Amino acid sequence: MSVALVTGSCGLIGSESCLHFGALGMDVVGIDNDMRRTFFGDEASTAWQRQTLEQTLRQRYRHHAIDIRDAAAIDALFERHGSAISLIIHTAAQPSHDWAARDPQMDFSVNANGTLNLLEAARRHCPDAVFIFTSTNKVYGDTPNRLPLSETETRYEIDPAHRYAGGIAEDMSIDATLHSLFGASKVAADVLVQEYGRYFGMKTVCFRGGCLTGPNHSPTQLHGFLAYLMRCAVTGTRYDVIGYKGKQVRDNIHSNDLIAAFQAFYDAPRSAEVYNIGGGRASNCSILEAVALCEEITGRPMDLAFKEANRIGDHIWWVSSLDRFRSHYPSWDIRHDVRNILTDIHDSNRRRWRVEAVA
Numbered sequence: 001m002s003v004a005l006v007t008g009s010c011g012l013i014g015s016e017s018c019l020h021f022g023a024l025g026m027d028v029v030g031i032d033n034d035m036r037r038t039f040f041g042d043e044a045s046t047a048w049q050r051q052t053l054e055q056t057l058r059q060r061y062r063h064h065a066i067d068i069r070d071a072a073a074i075d076a077l078f079e080r081h082g083s084a085i086s087l088i089i090h091t092a093a094q095p096s097h098d099w100a101a102r103d104p105q106m107d108f109s110v111n112a113n114g115t116l117n118l119l120e121a122a123r124r125h126c127p128d129a130v131f132i133f134t135s136t137n138k139v140y141g142d143t144p145n146r147l148p149l150s151e152t153e154t155r156y157e158i159d160p161a162h163r164y165a166g167g168i169a170e171d172m173s174i175d176a177t178l179h180s181l182f183g184a185s186k187v188a189a190d191v192l193v194q195e196y197g198r199y200f201g202m203k204t205v206c207f208r209g210g211c212l213t214g215p216n217h218s219p220t221q222l223h224g225f226l227a228y229l230m231r232c233a234v235t236g237t238r239y240d241v242i243g244y245k246g247k248q249v250r251d252n253i254h255s256n257d258l259i260a261a262f263q264a265f266y267d268a269p270r271s272a273e274v275y276n277i278g279g280g281r282a283s284n285c286s287i288l289e290a291v292a293l294c295e296e297i298t299g300r301p302m303d304l305a306f307k308e309a310n311r312i313g314d315h316i317w318w319v320s321s322l323d324r325f326r327s328h329y330p331s332w333d334i335r336h337d338v339r340n341i342l343t344d345i346h347d348s349n350r351r352r353w354r355v356e357a358v359a
Helices: 012-023 035-040 047-060 071-084 104-125 181-200 225-235 255-267 287-298 323-328 338-358
Strands: 003-007 027-031 061-064 085-090 130-136 149-151 156-158 203-209 211-213 239-242 249-254 273-277 284-286 304-307
Touching: 003 012, 003 071, 012 027, 012 047, 012 085, 012 211, 012 255, 027 047, 027 071, 047 061, 071 085, 071 104, 085 104, 104 130, 104 181, 130 181, 130 255, 181 203, 181 273, 203 255, 211 225, 211 255, 225 239, 225 249, 225 287, 225 338, 239 287, 249 255, 249 338, 255 273, 273 323, 284 287, 287 338
Parallel strands: 003 027, 003 085, 027 061, 085 130, 130 203, 203 273, 211 249, 239 304
Antiparallel strands: 149 156, 249 284
16 A cells, blocks of 8 residues: 655644545555644644544554654654655644744754655655655745835735736745745755755655645644634734734645645656745735734634834745746646635634633
């Protein structure tokens, strides 16, 4: 039986991957030691998602609470399954722009060294497997902030005559820019994934994501923009708008749409590929625009606090160009916009969040 090995298996993208490929009949090996709780506290724990995976997939899902920094444990797990592993989806990470500055060594060891451990184990034991890595648009650092942007009532927007008006493409430089420490550790991982594709001929891909979101998120203030925003709207928690007057723009991709992109790549893999992936022009919003949608969906006003200082290296405007991926996989497209995403997050989580808030 073909095996899909998923790191960060209880996180947003990891759990969606497990459910999707498990439903296709693959055996799923999940790696997740709930480091999200260590990074962000009990409210961000993914333990609830592990229970869901085990109940839904039953014997098709085998969970391993391994730290991806443990090279020996990772290698032993890969050796156990060997060439039966046909797909590796690597989503485990320290995912926060802000948190990385608290402990740069842990951030780098998880994001860069952990990725190297997985690549090397794959090269040794299942070199023909497809290796999918969830990278980030933070590899471009603050270079997007040099684009010609103008301020409107609710958002910043790019000059419509600019070549990136339809979205930022993969030819943007990742050099000579302020990345944040998180961005730097993800650059290291991203380049490693590319190099194992080029140097060893492995079937590797980096998906440089914008805001990856969906109902399976375990949101926290430092990670999970739309899901955390909706959680605050549902529970009446104050939401801090950090910098740019709330007019910074992000494109948002529903986890289902991203998994569909994974499936397309798995079905027809390439080597050492890089794709910007997000909601593109079909699904993007500023914080102010997202707040208005949350208030409309919940029927209640949000409690907002505006902080003048922006995060170091934070993007003012990011919309991904999806042209490169679409050119390789023309049957794929975005199916969810921001309103649809927020409604899905709200309807799937409101009861659980209210219970947790009371507790």
